Amino acid sequence: MSQRARRTALTLVPVLAVSVLAACSTGSTTAEDAPAPKSESEVDADAFPVTIETSFGETTIEEEPERVVALTSDADVALSLGVVPIAIERNDWAGGENGTTEWWDQALADVEGAEEPQLLDTADGIPVDEIVALEPDVVLGTNSGLTKDDVRSLEKAGVPVVGYPGLQWGTTWQESLDMVGQALGRNELADEVEADTQQVFADAREEYPELEGTSFLFSWFDATDLSQIGIYTEIDNRPRILSELGMVNPPVVEDGPDDTFYFNVSLEKAKTLEADVVLTYATSEKEAKKLEQAPLVSDIPAVQDGNFLASVDPADTAGLSAPSPIAIPFVLDRYLPQLAETIDG
Missing domain, CATH: 3.40.50.1980 (Nitrogenase molybdenum iron protein domain)
Incomplete structure (x- = not known):
């Protein structure tokens, strides 16, 4: 199955005819004009270097990454840890005209001084060259459509990649939070966010x-x-x-x-x-x-x-x-x- 076909089945195989619109990426394709890195949280003491195991092998991050590119839900996860990526995937299914979801917009608005990230069009696969041009310190793709070729190309360009631990798009929210927490050096905050999210589930089970x-x-x-x-x-x-x-x-x-x-x-x-x-x-x-x-x-x-x-x-x-x-x-x-x-x- 092609990546486009797999992503279609993953998100939504249309019911009774829906046209799929492929949007172009927006914003800069150069590091100089990309949004400035922004975070509102601190890294843990002795968080780096850190080595993370993925289905593509081990990835080592030597120091706190500031220029973060985040694919699919890792954009949300990074933001939940107080880190605003410089580029994220465009979401034309649930993101409306602006290509971002309502929950992303609400969370980003709470970060003072945060700029809108560049939006990456992944309809035809991961835009590796565009990502490399942004000179990121890390690419987060723990629940993404990254392929082995994507990862090797990014690593060859000197970009650490935190891929998924199992299958494409098959990572639990807890696994993504743990891996992104490690990659960004915010393990303690990730534990707090997980506890808060588990409480959301507990409240929902009680209400329903x-x-x-x-x-x-x-x-x-x-x-x-x-x-x-x-x-x-x-x-x-x-x-x-x-x-x-x-x-x-x-x-x-x-x-x-x-x-x-x-x-x-x-x-x-x-x-x-x-x-x-x-x-x-x-x-x-x-x-x-x-x-x-x-x-x-x-x-x-x-x-x-x-x-x-x-x-x-x-x-x-x-x-x-x-x-x-x-x-x-x-x-x-x-x-x-x-x-x-x-x-x-």
């Missing part, structure tokens, strides 16, 4: 007790082929986050593949897809209703029972697929009321 023990299918549908359903596995962060809230995966996921973040099932088996709720995406309420009533899709037991939620605002769920300490409170506040209503029928 109906989540406990409820089984769910987190799915996507291809507009060109409604004969099958794509199902996210336990490797994907969407099911992981819901599991942290007390929900459970149904048998089709438990018995499915354990080496991929999603798999397809023929909708000829729709009646066997037992789960309390079915979760997916749509681009409008009209399209959500059309999908719910589509042949075969409507044969899924939970859909028949009306326990079907098709999110129409990407911002409601983007923080599930790319979770971070600043995205999680936002997405739980937006998504859980809808989910609880779906569970209650």
Whole structure:
């Protein structure tokens, strides 16, 4: 699967026809004109040098990195630790016209004197040359689409890269926070942020007790082929986050593949897809209703029972697929009321 195809499946395989817009990167492509580094927190004593193990091998960072480039959710993670990257990935799915998410904008506004980072277009892969031109001290990609070639090219240019510990886009928010905390020399602060985020989960479980023990299918549908359903596995962060809230995966996921973040099932088996709720995406309420009533899709037991939620605002769920300490409170506040209503029928 190509990187573009994999990212499409990761974020959203469009329901009933959605056009995908590839935006160009914005801002400077030179180090001189890039945003000035900015941080509002201090490094731990004796934090450097530090060596971090990733799926690409060991990465050693000799001293505190000031010029930080952060890919996907690592931009949020760095910001949660008081470090503003000079460049981040543009988000045209959930980021609106400005290419950044609402939770990023809110958190950045709280950092006095912080400048908007350069936005990197990664629709066709990581723009290695553009990143090198920014002369970063480190590239953070713990939950990203970095490839081995990307990492080798960046390292050859003298740029340390903190990649993911397992599969592309398969890193938990806790792992990302720990690794970014090490890379930025802010382990103590990372521990505090993790504790605060865990409290967010605890509060959500208390507010929505109906989540406990409820089984769910987190799915996507291809507009060109409604004969099958794509199902996210336990490797994907969407099911992981819901599991942290007390929900459970149904048998089709438990018995499915354990080496991929999603798999397809023929909708000829729709009646066997037992789960309390079915979760997916749509681009409008009209399209959500059309999908719910589509042949075969409507044969899924939970859909028949009306326990079907098709999110129409990407911002409601983007923080599930790319979770971070600043995205999680936002997405739980937006998504859980809808989910609880779906569970209650």
